Amino acid sequence: MAGLKLVCLHCAQTNRVPEEKLRSGAKCGTCGVALISGKAVEIDAATFAKAARTDEVPLLVDFWAPWCGPCRMMAPEFSKAAGQLKGLVRLAKVNTQDHQQVSQKQGIRGIPTMIGYVKGREKGRQAGAMQAAQIEAFAAQTFRR
Numbered sequence: 001m002a003g004l005k006l007v008c009l010h011c012a013q014t015n016r017v018p019e020e021k022l023r024s025g026a027k028c029g030t031c032g033v034a035l036i037s038g039k040a041v042e043i044d045a046a047t048f049a050k051a052a053r054t055d056e057v058p059l060l061v062d063f064w065a066p067w068c069g070p071c072r073m074m075a076p077e078f079s080k081a082a083g084q085l086k087g088l089v090r091l092a093k094v095n096t097q098d099h100q101q102v103s104q105k106q107g108i109r110g111i112p113t114m115i116g117y118v119k120g121r122e123k124g125r126q127a128g129a130m131q132a133a134q135i136e137a138f139a140a141q142t143f144r145r
Ligand SMILES: [Zn+2]
Pocket: 008, 009, 010, 011, 012, 013, 028, 029, 030, 031, 032, 033
């Protein structure tokens, strides 16, 4: 089958999306939610694991927690970057307070930390709060082909 594998960040179903549809509103075949929303989507540990393992479109994840001041400062910047990177990179957030095992598995020592994944491989990581422009630059560098 043609198309890029993309896990729905809402229901965790794997979809296949033709490349030309990435920018034009592809929807999940199971739940009907937009696969490419241009928003930073909050996901749980199971959805994260599946998306990081499966996605053939770059996935950039912000690991954060509610008690972390710099994380909260970065949140609007990460959302802004999600809009700018729409169709190129999907941005998601994992709350490491609710999903502590994810931090352990990913070897995250401090938050916020961003990690980029494609096809089950970590392509790069960056710790510390960043501005939207810096997040976009990090994504461009991390996912350069
Ligand atoms: Zn879905």
